[in-house]
Amino acid sequence: MIRDIPKLLVSLAFLLPFAVAAADDAELESVRAIVMEKFEGLEAKNVHPSDVEGWYTIQKGPIVAYVSADGRYLMQGDMIDLEAQVNLSDRVRSSMRRDVMARVSNDEVIAFSPAEVKYSVSVFTDIDCTYCRKLHAEIDQYMANGIEVRYLLYPRNGPASRSWNTAEQVWCAKDRNYALTQAKLDKDFSTSNCDSSMVADHYLIGQDVGLSGTPAIVFDDGTLLAGYLPPAALLQRLQASAAKSQ
DSSP: OGGGHHHHHHHHHHHHHHHHHHHHHHHHHHHHHHHHHHSTTOOGGGEEEOSSTTEEEEEETTEEEEEETTSOOEEESOOEETTTTEEHHHHHHHHHHHHHHHTOOGGGSEEEOOSSOSEEEEEEEOSSOHHHHHHHHTHHHHHHTTEEEEEEEOOTTOTTSHHHHHHHHHHTSSSHHHHHHHHHTTOOOOOOOOOOHHHHHHHHHHHHTTOOSSSEEEETTOOEEESOOOHHHHHHHHHHHHHHHO
């Protein structure tokens, strides 16, 4: 009997990780069930493990909250790792934005691309906003710095506004790049009738990633910059982001 003890210990050591994983899975499913019961519109995929033991992340679009493992306590607000000096909630939002924007192809945006693309950003733009126009007035300099600008149309005043109508006309133009430039200069351009539902798609994507205004710049890694940045400053931010990820 004593000779069988080492074999038993080996078997227990082998089975322990599977037992822990099963317990963790059961706890996660329990939390998901509680959250879905208490909050209409949330699905299982909106609840997942957090970086902090005993807490789970609730994430839907730009909204991030935390729920305790027993499903009793809910915490809203950013969670900060003081030791690592990292905003864990921002990291969740950036991951979400990265995934959302990665699904948007160049056929679904109005892209201004340099001959050699070193960096690419997605910019949510309103035809009439002052700083959106300022950014576009310097589009040649952004491209000279190797930055591709992928525009998504985001009329801030929503459907039926003048900006929305203009955005649809820009999307339906044969040369969207030229039409966008003309629209931002309050100049005429040729357009036609077409399926302009992409404007609504852009608008919904903007809401999903948590825009608070325009212009809004989203990096490939999901970083969101609210507002205008001059070409040189944007290049510096992109270079720093690339260096950080290496």
